[in-house]
Amino acid sequence: MLSSSFELPEDVLRARQNVKWGKYGTDVLPAWVAEMDFSIAHPIQRTLERMVGDHDYGYPDRGGNHGDGTLVAAFRSRMLKHFAWETDPSLILPLSDLVQGTFATILALSEPGDGVILQLPAYPPFHEAINSTGRRLIPYRLEPGSERYSHEPGSLSKLIDPTTKIILLCNPQNPTGRVFEQAELEEIGRVAIERDLVILSDEIHADLVYRGAKHIPIATLSPEIAARTITITSATKGFNIPGLRCGVLYFGSQALKERFHARFPARVLGSPGITGIDATVAAWNHGQPWLDAVLDHLDGNRRRIRDFISTEIPAIQTLMPEATYLGWLDCSRLGLSGSAHDFFLEQGKIGFSAGEFFDPNGHKFVRFNFATSRRIVDRILERMADAVRSNQRG
Numbered sequence: 001m002l003s004s005s006f007e008l009p010e011d012v013l014r015a016r017q018n019v020k021w022g023k024y025g026t027d028v029l030p031a032w033v034a035e036m037d038f039s040i041a042h043p044i045q046r047t048l049e050r051m052v053g054d055h056d057y058g059y060p061d062r063g064g065n066h067g068d069g070t071l072v073a074a075f076r077s078r079m080l081k082h083f084a085w086e087t088d089p090s091l092i093l094p095l096s097d098l099v100q101g102t103f104a105t106i107l108a109l110s111e112p113g114d115g116v117i118l119q120l121p122a123y124p125p126f127h128e129a130i131n132s133t134g135r136r137l138i139p140y141r142l143e144p145g146s147e148r149y150s151h152e153p154g155s156l157s158k159l160i161d162p163t164t165k166i167i168l169l170c171n172p173q174n175p176t177g178r179v180f181e182q183a184e185l186e187e188i189g190r191v192a193i194e195r196d197l198v199i200l201s202d203e204i205h206a207d208l209v210y211r212g213a214k215h216i217p218i219a220t221l222s223p224e225i226a227a228r229t230i231t232i233t234s235a236t237k238g239f240n241i242p243g244l245r246c247g248v249l250y251f252g253s254q255a256l257k258e259r260f261h262a263r264f265p266a267r268v269l270g271s272p273g274i275t276g277i278d279a280t281v282a283a284w285n286h287g288q289p290w291l292d293a294v295l296d297h298l299d300g301n302r303r304r305i306r307d308f309i310s311t312e313i314p315a316i317q318t319l320m321p322e323a324t325y326l327g328w329l330d331c332s333r334l335g336l337s338g339s340a341h342d343f344f345l346e347q348g349k350i351g352f353s354a355g356e357f358f359d360p361n362g363h364k365f366v367r368f369n370f371a372t373s374r375r376i377v378d379r380i381l382e383r384m385a386d387a388v389r390s391n392q393r394g
């Protein structure tokens with residue numbers, strides 16, 4: 001198969017000083033942290049080259065009251081165009097780090113000992129944001145079905161007691177790749193209203209949705225749901241610019257914004273830098289053709305992984321993600337003595353993300369970042385199959 005124009009050769013990737021390729025030795029193929037092994041969209045690259053050429057490294061003055069007016073405008077037009085979501089510029093808080101936004105929201109809108117509902121399995125910093133701030137993590141499990149993971153209908157309201165304050169939603173979900181449907185989001189919204197919960201909705205993967213699924217920002221469902229929802233998002237996952245540190249936190253109401261700022265005056269959270277602002281604006285306004293091509297490639301990879309695993313390593317259970325470039329692999333039927341992550345690292349020389357960081361009972365799972373060339377995906381799959389075969393023989 002022809003390689004896509006955005007694929008980067010392995011020696012270029014290995015020479016980079018980033019965590020993905022730097023964490024392991026040169027004998028290991030890394031498939032863990034959520035970034036892509038691809039060159040970025042030309043409009044973003046050109047924007048950055050222009051800044052470098054002009055030595056444009058001062059405090060940003062990109063319009064608006066805080067110098068980030070172009071970012072606010074790009075967020076608003078992207079949300080409107082892609083999700084028919086009309087946003088209010090006075091409720092937008094640009095920030096540099098979405099995980100910081102999650103921590104800040106939990107600290108601002110709950111007290112130590114309060115319950116925070118978390119879908120499990122979940123992105124590891126979400127666990128940390130609840131546990132390290134002394135909140136109580138209430139697991140809201142996603143269970144595998146024949147095609148996809150989902151919550152048992154009606155199970156959410158049973159989890160809630162008077163000290164439960166927040167539901168942390170990740171949509172599209174990391175690591176299961178679910179894109180929640182309207183009815184599923186409506187149940188969450190209804191329960192949040194009935195039990196007076198804040199919804200913290202991380203929608204960072206919303207740009208990475210495959211054909212057949214549709215991302216719905218939960219804040220668009222009704223004014224009542226919006227009024228209790230904080231949404232966080234950025235262009236960093238979809239357009240592969242996570243090191244540029246730029247995102248947006250959106251308050252669904254003035255009341256939420258005031259509660260948040262009573263604990264965190266706006267200056268406490270860092271604002272995005274000039275490169276992050278301009279790159280995000282270029283991504284959201286001009287990066288879609290690149291993203292469409294990348295999604296086609298990723299779609300091929302997710303199908304390849306499903307087909308290979310179901311025929312060559314059928315003891316591993318996996319369901320195709322509806323969004324994201326992350327596969328969640330259940331290796332519990334491999335009969336491994338230790339964790340699946342350690343097994344594949346030691347026996348296969350593959351650096352997956354360890355399942356136990358996503359779910360305390362997840363040590364027989366790994367998360368597979370397949371945002372790479374088809375060649376590397378194939379080499380990882382071959383290494384997996386070899387490791388499993390030699391383990392069965394031994």
Ligand SMILES: Cc1ncc(COP(=O)(O)O)c(C=O)c1O
Pocket residue numbers: 034096097098099100123170174202204234236242246247
């Ligand atoms: C669900 C989710 N939220 C947030 C982040 C990271 O956001 P940031 O780098 O802006 O802190 C990631 C990165 O993988 C993620 O998957």
